[in-house]
Amino acid sequence: MKRRNTKSKEQVLQIFRQENTALSHEMIQSKLESVERATIYRILNRFHEDGVLHKVTGEDNKQYFALCKNCENGQHKHHHLHFQCLTCKTVECLENEITFSIPQGYQVQDFQALMTGVCSRCA
Numbered sequence: 306m307k308r309r310n311t312k313s314k315e316q317v318l319q320i321f322r323q324e325n326t327a328l329s330h331e332m333i334q335s336k337l338e339s340v341e342r343a344t345i346y347r348i349l350n351r352f353h354e355d356g357v358l359h360k361v362t363g364e365d366n367k368q369y370f371a372l373c374k375n376c377e378n379g380q381h382k383h384h385h386l387h388f389q390c391l392t393c394k395t396v397e398c399l400e401n402e403i404t405f406s407i408p409q410g411y412q413v414q415d416f417q418a419l420m421t422g423v424c425s426r427c428a
């Protein structure tokens with residue numbers, strides 16, 4: 306049982322490495338039909354908690370997950386924009402770091418920014 310779960314975790318991670326874009330639960334489910342829905346949810350939430358993935362809500366109100374690239378030791382740095390293509394619906398992390406300022410006394414825990422438009426593949 307435990308072994309199977311480990312295998313599924315590896316498969317999910319593998320998909321993220323191959324795709325290089327943000328992925329929704331649905332997209333992962335369609336690539337891993339043999340894995341139960343609830344198991345995929347559990348894996349995604351676990352990766353999110355462990356700081357392997359970060360979440361972004363798409364223009365379609367769906368949750369997308371993307372691999373964390375510049376996060377270290379539980380310190381998340383998601384100061385980048387996300388881009389959702391309105392044609393193919395793909396959500397991507399744009400690597401360019403953005404800076405922002407917030408009023409004194411506020412502490413930032415998470416940062417989600419979404420841009421929509423047409424990606425280079427659909428343009």
Ligand SMILES: [Zn+2]
Pocket residue numbers: 356358359373374376380381382383
């Ligand atoms: Zn992160």
Ligand SMILES: [Zn+2]
Pocket residue numbers: 390391392393394395423424425426427428
């Ligand atoms: Zn596109």
Ligand SMILES: [Zn+2]
Pocket residue numbers: 359361371383385386387397398399
């Ligand atoms: Zn991102």
